Amino acid sequence: MTPAAKRDSDLGPTGLAAILGLLAVWEILGRLDVSLFLPPVSEVFVAWWGLIRDGTLFQAGASSLAALVKGYLLAAVLGVGVGLAMGRFAVVRYLLDGWINALMSAPLSALVPVLIALFGIRDTVVVATVFLFAFFVIAVNTLTGVRGTERSLVEMGRAFGAGEATLFRRIYLPSALPAVMLGLRLGVVQAVKGMVVGEMLISLVGLGERIISYGNTFLVTELYAVILSVLLVAIICSQLVQACERALVRWK
């Protein structure tokens, strides 16, 4: 297979068939009236259209996306920065490694109440939650990328007279780039999770608040419509980052 062919969309005809099949099963089960919580998918789409038409989805979505972008950009900049610093300076690595590992495996939703105490019930909490969810995977992937640089290439650079700064810029950094981009891609999916979790817990704004609201009032079709919207946001964000990745890493 040529590299170009390998880069085609992951969603082939088989994948598309699987999705359509699932939707069909969903529709049938819904029509059989198995449960109140499983309405036919066609009704979900009707509700979705309704939410789009009355502006609910755009209003909630705009608030969500604003928090997502702010939190994610912050996480991307700081995550890559901290990862690079940890990769380059052993002192920083020793200092932060324990913290990062501990927080990475911690259930981060448990920290949201702390954030609420810190920031009050405001959308800043959502930004902070997005940041927390995305930061660690970006930092750790960046670190792994820097540390994974081939020793033989570093030695080659030294043999050609490179000092530490040149080595970092010309060898470590480009070598780490694929791992950094992978971190950013995994990070954006985490960020969407963080967005929904934060919004659900403060129950004030955004798609997460809609989920809680529709869930509490048994508006099941609307609930599914919002969940599908969140899914769509996650997929689109991930695809966007992947497009950047392909543009930047052309040599793999």
Add this chain to the structure above:
Amino acid sequence: MSAPAPIEVAGLRKVYRQTTTGEAVTAIQQLDFRIEPGEVVAIVGQTGCGKSTFFDILIGLEAPTAGSIEIGGRTPYGDFDGFRGRIATVFQQDRLLPWRSALDNVRLGLEMLGLPEAQQVERSREWLARLGLGDFLQAYPHELSGGMRQRVAIARAFAVQPGILLADEAFGHLDEVTASQLRDEFVGLARANGATAVLITHQLEEAIGIGNRILVFGKPATLLADVRLDGYGADDTALLREAIQATLQTNRIDPRLLQ
């Protein structure tokens, strides 16, 4: 090419302390010799005999434990920045940067010399063309064969126009035909440019084919034999082998060391 200068090795010794066990390992026992400007020298020795350590000290990446290597009266380790662009190495594997095109790989050494960009491109193009890769300037390493990649590595070394060229088992991983062809080109280019060339190999046959002088290293590195090949023809391989064996025998060294 930078001004030719002799390489003077005096009382050189290198002892490593192993990071895991703390045990002291002698890589270089004792080396004393001198390489004149423009000489083409082959260093032969078993794998792990400290040949690469010798190169590391020569390039200035490592400090000797005792003794010194001086090039034109200066030590590469102490004057690392001053030696930039004066020595270039072709490594055992091509060690090309996978994210750079052939042209940009050759440019690497020139970037470190701080040459103007136009000159970097011009000179890299020239050397790639000279090594027969004029049509592959924009190719990435993964798109080239092993022999072509090593040609890029050779171009990268020559492009900085160093006075001293090193090859560390640079052709051992290639098939025999490609290897001898590239070795001949490497030595030919070094001669044509008046550069000193030092090639490391673990095969005596290969060493005989290379240059005007063979240094035989023991393990850990000591100088077992210093054989000058001037006066022998290209077809005198058998004769040379005998001469080297004889030198080893007078020094009471087991010739099997070189098998």
